[in-house]
Amino acid sequence: MIQDIAPHRLDNAFAVKEAKPEHFFFTFHKGKALLQKENEEREMLPRLSQLPGSFETWKEKAVYAFSVDEEPMFLILENDFQQEIPDDMEYTDLRELYQSRLRWAALAGVTAGHLNHWYREHRYCGCCGSSMGFSDRERAMICPDCGNIQYPRISPVIMAAVTSGERLLVTRYAGRAYKGLALIAGFVEIGESLESALKREVMEEVGLKVKHLRYFGSQPWGFSDSIISGFFAEMDGSQEILLDRDELSEAVWLSREEIPPQKNDISITAAMIEAFRTGTVK
Ligand SMILES: [Zn+2]
Helix, strand or coil, X not given: CCCCCCCCCEECCCCCCCCCCCCEEECEECCEEEEECCCCCCCCCCEHHHCCCCHHHHHHHEEEEEEECCEEEEXXXXXXXXXXXXXXXXXXXXXXXXXXXXXXXXXXXXXXXXXXXXXXXXXXXXXXXXXXXXXXXXXXXXXXXXXXXXXXXXXXXXXXXXXXXXXXXXXXXXCCCCCCCECEEEXXXXXXXXXXXXXXXXXXXXXXXXXEEEEEEEEEEHHHCEEEEEEEEEECCCCCCCCCCCCEEEEEEEECCCCCCCCCCCCHHHHHHHHHHCCCCC
């Protein structure tokens, strides 16, 4: 899955660190990350020293985000980066980054994108409208006027691999770019447990009851500011599917033999489908 970058390690413990010219940085525009164009060194992440103008100005703007293998990485917020981009850089879709061989850079990019999204939406206090500032004690934004504290927004999502004996319920999304096999998934609503959210989503999307929920694992998914919790669940009662056509274009039961091997090793969806196909999860 996307977080599996061993032997590398992403350390996102909060710290206040000073930027140096050789440090990597991220900045974003309309959801795309500023990366180096293809180069012989295959280095994709830009360094602060590559930015034009005075380094002192960039140092002021660079916010420490996290480290990968002791290498500190910084974020320059979108609103603080108003200028022409250097010729050897371009804004790139993050999905290209995670299709690259540099898996640690993909995780770093998606995590930085999640942080950027949160900072951008919390520049002003939702209570009194004042400008928010950075906390120097924890990853939070604080309002200097009314004391409102905002922590990073991480939305919980459940994913359900529904089984019936030797068959798995797989779906395809309606109206999304991703056309591969999917599993039932949805955001947890306020007041719900993960288990009740899962039962509600399965009922809403395919009209089935489920029982015997078994936790599979979780995955951070910064593209949608979320954390996905994956469960296997057994169908309970009628297997007649009532498809929610707004959400899904298809939902079918596939036997282990009918499921194609999953090439994608980034997503929890593929990990769960593959676990069923290979019999790792019965
Ligand atoms: Zn306030």
